[in-house]
Amino acid sequence: MGIVTADRLFQRQLSTIMTMRYAARILSPNPQNTKSNFIDKVRLYVRGGHGGNGKVKYGGKGGQGGHVYVVGEKGATLRKLIRKNPSKRIQASAGCDSTLRALLGAPGENVELMVPAGVSVCLDSGEIIGEVNQFGDRVLIARGGEGGGPQNRFLPQQGDAHSISLDLKLIADVGLVGFPNAGKSTFLKAVSRASPKIASYPFTTLKPQLGIMNYNDHRKISVADLPGLIEGAHYNIGLGHSFLKHVERTRVLLFVVDVTGFRLSLNHQERSAYETVLLLNKELELYKEELVTKPSLLVVNKMDLRGTEDIFRRLKDQILALKESASSIPHDLASEEYVNFDDIISISAKNQENVDEVKEKLRMIIDRYDSLEKEAELQDNLEKAQDLTKSRLSEHTGKGLV
Numbered sequence: 001m002g003i004v005t006a007d008r009l010f011q012r013q014l015s016t017i018m019t020m021r022y023a024a025r026i027l028s029p030n031p032q033n034t035k036s037n038f039i040d041k042v043r044l045y046v047r048g049g050h051g052g053n054g055k056v057k058y059g060g061k062g063g064q065g066g067h068v069y070v071v072g073e074k075g076a077t078l079r080k081l082i083r084k085n086p087s088k089r090i091q092a093s094a095g096c097d098s099t100l101r102a103l104l105g106a107p108g109e110n111v112e113l114m115v116p117a118g119v120s121v122c123l124d125s126g127e128i129i130g131e132v133n134q135f136g137d138r139v140l141i142a143r144g145g146e147g148g149g150p151q152n153r154f155l156p157q158q159g160d161a162h163s164i165s166l167d168l169k170l171i172a173d174v175g176l177v178g179f180p181n182a183g184k185s186t187f188l189k190a191v192s193r194a195s196p197k198i199a200s201y202p203f204t205t206l207k208p209q210l211g212i213m214n215y216n217d218h219r220k221i222s223v224a225d226l227p228g229l230i231e232g233a234h235y236n237i238g239l240g241h242s243f244l245k246h247v248e249r250t251r252v253l254l255f256v257v258d259v260t261g262f263r264l265s266l267n268h269q270e271r272s273a274y275e276t277v278l279l280l281n282k283e284l285e286l287y288k289e290e291l292v293t294k295p296s297l298l299v300v301n302k303m304d305l306r307g308t309e310d311i312f313r314r315l316k317d318q319i320l321a322l323k324e325s326a327s328s329i330p331h332d333l334a335s336e337e338y339v340n341f342d343d344i345i346s347i348s349a350k351n352q353e354n355v356d357e358v359k360e361k362l363r364m365i366i367d368r369y370d371s372l373e374k375e376a377e378l379q380d381n382l383e384k385a386q387d388l389t390k391s392r393l394s395e396h397t398g399k400g401l402v
């Protein structure tokens with residue numbers, strides 16, 4: 001009896017220590033991680049330039065105030081943007097006044113803010129005023145004021161002024177989703193040249209990181225490694241689920257689960273691999289329903305550990321029977337809709353076993369996705385052309401030409 005009590009006491013102390021260490025890591029993250037260059041949201045105050053004055057006596061026109069644009073550029077990051085504009089106030093220059101020598105005043109200089117692809121520009125009201133989806137995309141975020149002249153009774157206009165947010169959502173082909181410690185970063189390291197931090201404690205990855213998978217025919221597929229999700233992430237437990245915005249634009253989700261399951265601390269319930277799949281499904285659905293309908297692949301990791309073959313076999317059967325057994329899934333694990341996995345593959349990311357198979361499978365899914373997209377685009381164009389022909393025909397019929 002005494003032994004049991006001492007053991008319980010020890011377990012409780014150990015679990016308190018683990019919870020404290022875990023909380024300390026979340027509240028004051030490892031400096032190695034916070035060094036990351038990754039910033040995914042920036043708020044700026046932007047103002048277009050004032051219009052120049054027109055020369056009243058000669059009917060001259062002041063120059064147009066400069067505009068402020070956001071422009072997609074390769075290699076740009078939101079951190080570089082802040083470093084260049086630490087005050088976060090951006091103002092384009094005013095248009096020049098018209099003079100006797102130059103009745104049309106010169107326009108003010110535009111300002112271009114360089115951002116990476118994947119940035120949405122939002123007003124404080126939440127309205128999206130533009131998106132930079134690829135390099136070269138340009139969004140006008142503050143118009144310069146018109147110069148004074150006969151057209152406006154020589155009253156030059158002020159430029160637009162408002163606060164905007166630049167919200168970056170990574171654009172990657174594949175997004176890694178999983179509980180902490182499942183081996184997501186180890187997988188990224190195995191398939192790319194990225195060198196993410198890997199450690200045996202949860203929440204090692206605090207910020208998303210991109211890696212590129214290279215194929216023999218020079219095809220490249222980008223993979224986004226994300227922080228771990230845990231149950232209750234939608235209540236902001238763990239790192240919350242706000243980083244899931246980064247999988248919204250990925251084409252395929254790669255679920256990574258630890259075959260031995262997960263337990264955050266002794267205070268938390270132990271979850272089997274099957275339960276972690278159900279909980280990931282649930283957290284994704286609670287973040288955004290559409291995410292569970294994305295093309296997905298399930299990899300079951302750490303298969304180098306002893307006795308895992310049986311667990312894998314059972315897990316595979318359970319996942320394949322998921323839809324039929326949905327009604328018997330306990331409420332805390334159940335979702336409205338379940339992910340339809342393209343395949344379930346067992347791997348050892350650490351020993352690089354079966355990772356090439358996953359790489360090939362991802363490529364197959366993306367290729368299929370590409371051709372479906374092209375087909376849909378063709379179909380769309382065809383329908384548009386048919387509609388156009390029909391409306392032209394009916395125009396002619398209306399005019400009695402046919």
Ligand SMILES: Nc1nc2c(ncn2[C@@H]2O[C@H](COP(=O)(O)OP(=O)(O)OP(=O)(O)O)[C@@H](O)[C@H]2O)c(=O)[nH]1
Nearest residue numbers: 180181182183184185186199203204205228349350
């Ligand atoms: N035995 C075994 N251990 C693995 C394998 N893959 C990863 N690990 C170990 O599992 C631990 C967690 O690996 P990470 O790659 O950091 O896991 P993660 O999913 O990125 O974790 P978070 O960043 O915390 O979400 C590390 O100690 C890895 O060495 C594997 O295939 N086999």
Ligand SMILES: [Mg+2]
Nearest residue numbers: 184185204205
């Ligand atoms: Mg990680």
